[in-house]
Amino acid sequence: xxxxxxxxxxxxxxxxxxxxxxxxxxxxxxxxxxxxxxxxxxxxxxxxxxxxxxxxxxxxxxxxxxxxxxxxxxxxxxxxxxxxxxxxxxxxxxxxxxxxxxxxxxxxxxxxxx
Amino acid sequence: xxxxxxxxxxxxxxxxxxxxxxxxxxxxxxxxxxxxxxxxxxxxxxxxxxxxxxxxxxxxxxxxxxxxxxxxxxxxxxxxxxxxxxxxxxxxxxxxxxxxxxxxxxxxx
Numbered sequence: 001x002x003x004x005x006x007x008x009x010x011x012x013x014x015x016x017x018x019x020x021x022x023x024x025x026x027x028x029x030x031x032x033x034x035x036x037x038x039x040x041x042x043x044x045x046x047x048x049x050x051x052x053x054x055x056x057x058x059x060x061x062x063x064x065x066x067x068x069x070x071x072x073x074x075x076x077x078x079x080x081x082x083x084x085x086x087x088x089x090x091x092x093x094x095x096x097x098x099x100x101x102x103x104x105x106x107x108x109x110x111x112x113x114x
Numbered sequence: 115x116x117x118x119x120x121x122x123x124x125x126x127x128x129x130x131x132x133x134x135x136x137x138x139x140x141x142x143x144x145x146x147x148x149x150x151x152x153x154x155x156x157x158x159x160x161x162x163x164x165x166x167x168x169x170x171x172x173x174x175x176x177x178x179x180x181x182x183x184x185x186x187x188x189x190x191x192x193x194x195x196x197x198x199x200x201x202x203x204x205x206x207x208x209x210x211x212x213x214x215x216x217x218x219x220x221x222x223x
Binding site: 002004040041042043045090097098099100102103104105106107108 | 144147155157162205216
């Protein structure tokens with residue numbers, strides 16, 4: 001257990017569906033992240049939040065919409081996804097966004113878009 | 115562009131030693147991380163190097179040469195549970211983490 005939980009662990013959705021991924025960290029950290037992990041590719045940083053403020057958005061399509069209601073919770077809202085969006089979505093947290101703090105990852109949500 | 119290179123897959127024998135290399139070309143350098151990721155699980159932090167040299171942590175050691183843009187992770191006395199992917203990541207001049215694609219390590223009895 002890393003102190004970061006994600007639900008659901010697996011999700012299958014059609015291209016017209018709307019769903020949300022949830023992440024919760026129990027570590028008292030101030031920074032939270034969403035990553036996309038595809039097979040044999042580097043982790044892709046999608047969004048970064050520091051104290052509930054979005055500090056980075058790496059040119060992610062608008063069909064992905066993040067929400068950070070407080071420093072312990074992070075959501076990723078999904079709508080009208082494409083099959084190429086199928087991947088493992090990882091949430092992580094760290095003490096701060098300085099980059100030198102190690103990141104604690106959740107187990108991920110395995111997303112399949114049909 | 116920024117680039118992290120590491121072998122896609124390596125195989126080693128239980129009880130042996132294995133070295134996983136990582137080379138990088140990034141805009142600046144503020145440290146290098148190694149993470150371990152077992153199949154279907156979260157990546158977990160192994161090490162962080164910002165100065166040249168070898169840092170040892172039990173059976174695992176991490177080495178850094180900034181002048182060569184090179185790091186390696188050394189795993190000794192390999193155990194079956196060490197079968198996992200090992201991710202190298204570099205913190206660039208903007209404190210952005212640049213990730214490698216990971217090295218899948220297979221341990222055989």
